[in-house]
Amino acid sequence: MFDNLSDKLNSAFKKLKGRGTLTEKNIEEGLKQVRMALLEADVNYRVAKKVISDIKERALGQEVMDSLTPGQQVIKIVFDEFTRMMGDSHKGLNLEGRKPAAVMLVGLQGSGKTTTAGKLGLYLRKKGKKPFLVPVDVYRPAAIDQLKKIGKQLDLPVFPSTTDMEPLAICEQAVAMGREKGYDTLILDTAGRLHVDEALMAELQGIRKGVHPSEILLVADAMTGQDAVNIAGSFDETVGLDGIVLTKMDGDARGGAALSIKAVTGKPLKFIGMGEKSTDLEPFHPERMASRILGMGDTLSFIEKAQEAVDIKGAEALEKKLRKNQFTLEDFRDQMASVKKMGSIKDLIGMLPGVNTKQLKDMNIDEREFVRIEAIINSMTPDERRNHGIIKSSRKKRIAKGSGVTVQDVNKLLKSYTQTMKMVKKFNKGGMRSLKNMLPF
Incomplete structure (x- = not known):
C-alpha cells in the first residue's frame, strides 16, 4: 500500500543524507518532496501541511544542526512526527467493566x-x-x-x-x-x-x-x-x-x-x-x-507473528533432532506449515530492516511452491518421509503421480533437502549454537 510513498521518501532522504551540512534551503527542498509524497498518498491536505510545518520547525533546531549526522537526524524527526500523526502508540480494546x-x-x-x-x-x-x-x-x-x-x-x-x-x-x-x-x-x-x-x-x-x-x-x-x-x-x-x-x-x-x-x-x-x-x-x-x-522494517510485528506460529516446545524438540542429524522430510513439512501460518512471504520479508519496496517488487516468490512441496511429501509413505534414502526411481514415479507433479520436481525437493542436511552437519561439527538462542523470542 505504501510502496510509492516509501520510494519517494527514500529518494528525498538520500539527498539529505548526502549533504555534508544542512541549511534551511536544502531542508526546505527535501521537505517539499516529502509534502508532495504525502499529498500523492492521499493524506489530508491540512494534516500534511501541519506535519511538514512541525518537521521543519524541529529540523531547523539545534538537535539537527549540532548533530554529527544531520541527514539521519532529520529522518528520525520525520519518523517521530509520522508516529505522532498516526496516534503515538497502539490503543487496544477496552473490554473492562460489564460482562459480557x-x-x-x-x-x-x-x-x-x-x-x-x-x-x-x-x-x-x-x-x-x-x-x-x-x-x-x-x-x-x-x-x-x-x-x-x-x-x-x-x-x-x-x-x-x-x-x-x-x-x-x-x-x-x-x-x-x-x-x-x-x-x-x-x-x-x-x-x-x-x-x-x-x-x-x-x-x-x-x-x-x-x-x-x-x-x-x-x-x-x-x-x-x-x-x-x-x-x-x-x-x-x-x-x-x-x-x-x-x-x-x-x-x-x-x-x-x-x-x-x-x-x-x-x-x-x-x-x-x-x-x-x-x-x-x-x-x-x-x-x-x-x-x-x-x-x-517492522521487526516487532515479525517477532509477534513468529511467536504465534512457532511452538516453543516443538522448537526445542527440533533443535535436538538437528543436533543429532535426525531432521526428516516430515519435520521439513511441519516447519514449512509454521512459516505459512505467519502469512505472505513477501509481507514477512517486507518487515525486515533494510528491505526496500523496489527489492520486494523485483522478488519473484511463487508461494504455490509451498503447496507443491507439501503435496510431494504427503504422497510419500511414513518410511519414505523418515528415510529419504530409500526413495529410488519407482518410488519417485509413484510420488510424482500421487502429488500431480513431475519426477523432476520430486528430485528437486530431495536435492534441496539433502543440501540442507549437509549444511546442518557442518554446523554441528563446528559447534552449532542453540536453536532457541537463534530465534528472536
Missing part, C-alpha cells in the same frame, strides 16, 4: 464488517477471551448466513439471528445468552447502508443506548481514501466512535486514510485488515507503521 462486554461494529455496506467480525473473534480467542458473534443485519439474509458460515469455519459460537427479529432485540437477547453461556465478549455485526442515512444512524443509536457497548468501532474501506476519513467523522458525530478498523490495507490504495484518520477525527486506528485470511487482522501500531513507511 460488547464490541459494536458499524460502517457502510461493503466495508468488510462481517469478515472483520470473524477475524476479531479469532484474534480475541487467541488473547484468552470467549467471543460470541452476533449477526444484527436483518435486512440482508446473506449477511446473517455469512457470519454463521464464518463462525462454523473458525469454530466460534454465533447467535441464531433471523430476519424477522428486531436489531435491538437480537442484541439484548445475545447479551442474556452470552451471560448464561459464559461468553465474555459479544461482537455485534450491525447493518450497513450504501451511504450514511438517518434510519441507519437512529438504529445504531438505539443499539448503543440499549446495550451500552464497551467499544464502538467503525469498519472502513482503506481503498476509499479520504472518504473513509469523512465517513468516520459522520459516524462519530451521530453514534460516537471509540476507534477505527481499516480494511483492505493490502490493496492498491495510497494509504492516506491510515496516515490522516487519527489527526482529522481524533479517534485511534485500532486494527488494520491486511488480507482475506481469517488471521489477516493486525493491531495498529503507529510507530511500527511509520517504520515500515520509512523503509526501516
Whole structure:
C-alpha cells in the first residue's frame, strides 16, 4: 500500500543524507518532496501541511544542526512526527467493566464488517477471551448466513439471528445468552447502508443506548481514501466512535486514510485488515507503521507473528533432532506449515530492516511452491518421509503421480533437502549454537 510513498521518501532522504551540512534551503527542498509524497498518498491536505510545518520547525533546531549526522537526524524527526500523526502508540480494546462486554461494529455496506467480525473473534480467542458473534443485519439474509458460515469455519459460537427479529432485540437477547453461556465478549455485526442515512444512524443509536457497548468501532474501506476519513467523522458525530478498523490495507490504495484518520477525527486506528485470511487482522501500531513507511522494517510485528506460529516446545524438540542429524522430510513439512501460518512471504520479508519496496517488487516468490512441496511429501509413505534414502526411481514415479507433479520436481525437493542436511552437519561439527538462542523470542 505504501510502496510509492516509501520510494519517494527514500529518494528525498538520500539527498539529505548526502549533504555534508544542512541549511534551511536544502531542508526546505527535501521537505517539499516529502509534502508532495504525502499529498500523492492521499493524506489530508491540512494534516500534511501541519506535519511538514512541525518537521521543519524541529529540523531547523539545534538537535539537527549540532548533530554529527544531520541527514539521519532529520529522518528520525520525520519518523517521530509520522508516529505522532498516526496516534503515538497502539490503543487496544477496552473490554473492562460489564460482562459480557460488547464490541459494536458499524460502517457502510461493503466495508468488510462481517469478515472483520470473524477475524476479531479469532484474534480475541487467541488473547484468552470467549467471543460470541452476533449477526444484527436483518435486512440482508446473506449477511446473517455469512457470519454463521464464518463462525462454523473458525469454530466460534454465533447467535441464531433471523430476519424477522428486531436489531435491538437480537442484541439484548445475545447479551442474556452470552451471560448464561459464559461468553465474555459479544461482537455485534450491525447493518450497513450504501451511504450514511438517518434510519441507519437512529438504529445504531438505539443499539448503543440499549446495550451500552464497551467499544464502538467503525469498519472502513482503506481503498476509499479520504472518504473513509469523512465517513468516520459522520459516524462519530451521530453514534460516537471509540476507534477505527481499516480494511483492505493490502490493496492498491495510497494509504492516506491510515496516515490522516487519527489527526482529522481524533479517534485511534485500532486494527488494520491486511488480507482475506481469517488471521489477516493486525493491531495498529503507529510507530511500527511509520517504520515500515520509512523503509526501516517492522521487526516487532515479525517477532509477534513468529511467536504465534512457532511452538516453543516443538522448537526445542527440533533443535535436538538437528543436533543429532535426525531432521526428516516430515519435520521439513511441519516447519514449512509454521512459516505459512505467519502469512505472505513477501509481507514477512517486507518487515525486515533494510528491505526496500523496489527489492520486494523485483522478488519473484511463487508461494504455490509451498503447496507443491507439501503435496510431494504427503504422497510419500511414513518410511519414505523418515528415510529419504530409500526413495529410488519407482518410488519417485509413484510420488510424482500421487502429488500431480513431475519426477523432476520430486528430485528437486530431495536435492534441496539433502543440501540442507549437509549444511546442518557442518554446523554441528563446528559447534552449532542453540536453536532457541537463534530465534528472536
